[in-house]
Amino acid sequence: MNENELNPQPQLEPQPMERSGETLSRYTAQAFLWMALGLLVTFGVSIVGYVTLLPLYILAINEYALIVLTVLELIVVIVLSAKLHSMPIGAARALFLVYALLNGVVFSTYFFLFELSSMVLAFGAAALYFGVMAAVGYFAKVDFSRIRNLLFGGLIFLVVFGLLSMFIPALAMFDRIVCLAGIAIFMLYTAYDTQKIKAFYYGFQGDDAMLAKASIISALNLYLDFINLFLYLLRFLGKRKN
Numbered sequence: 001m002n003e004n005e006l007n008p009q010p011q012l013e014p015q016p017m018e019r020s021g022e023t024l025s026r027y028t029a030q031a032f033l034w035m036a037l038g039l040l041v042t043f044g045v046s047i048v049g050y051v052t053l054l055p056l057y058i059l060a061i062n063e064y065a066l067i068v069l070t071v072l073e074l075i076v077v078i079v080l081s082a083k084l085h086s087m088p089i090g091a092a093r094a095l096f097l098v099y100a101l102l103n104g105v106v107f108s109t110y111f112f113l114f115e116l117s118s119m120v121l122a123f124g125a126a127a128l129y130f131g132v133m134a135a136v137g138y139f140a141k142v143d144f145s146r147i148r149n150l151l152f153g154g155l156i157f158l159v160v161f162g163l164l165s166m167f168i169p170a171l172a173m174f175d176r177i178v179c180l181a182g183i184a185i186f187m188l189y190t191a192y193d194t195q196k197i198k199a200f201y202y203g204f205q206g207d208d209a210m211l212a213k214a215s216i217i218s219a220l221n222l223y224l225d226f227i228n229l230f231l232y233l234l235r236f237l238g239k240r241k242n
Contacts, residue, residue, distance in 0.1 A: 034219035038100035045104025050111035118238035126230040137194030182232035
């Protein structure tokens with residue numbers, strides 16, 4: 001699930017100026033580097049978890065353990081978003097990496113469900129689509145904030161469908177259509193969140209501490225966009241193990 005709507009939304013229009021000591025391009029690169037670090041932690045932990053059979057041991061101890069981990073992930077995101085202004089930058093970075101680590105444990109279960117070739121294909125497709133839409137968000141002269149409500153509505157639809165499908169098996173027949181919708185939504189979210197980095201950069205001019213913390217929020221948004229894009233592509237393209 002994407003947590004974009006929990007994040008601060010600076011609404012100032014970008015001005016033709018740059019913060020002393022750091023250009024917009026360097027600030028954007030910083031957010032993407034933290035996002036990449038989070039992905040490395042997640043996929044590294046997931047591979048270790050698969051090799052060591054960690055998810056199976058966790059489930060053997062408590063069958064609801066993965067649900068608990070998912071709830072903990074949500075709590076970390078909420079705390080990071082709600083306490084951003086008062087939280088030291090070190091704590092913000094630590095929480096982001098904790099989230100990536102927890103997600104890695106949950107992610108390791110996908111290695112038991114899908115063929116490795118399918119996961120590689122989905123990852124490659126996600127990287128390609130993410131890269132294209134990030135470039136669109138950064139360079140295009142389109143205001144993606146205009147579709148923010150549409151994207152949020154799509155996000156709510158995906159969450160509601162996911163919950164209902166747990167109790168109504170017949171909804172599985174619509175899964176591929178919903179996966180296509182999810183792919184489209186998170187591709188657009190990628191462009192929106194990339195463009196929002198500019199809003200943070202110009203909106204927090206003169207406040208270096210908030211700029212640094214906002215870059216972590218941007219990294220978290222982009223991380224969630226990539227992860228969700230990967231998951232919907234995996235569901236759409238992936239071949240499950242027998």
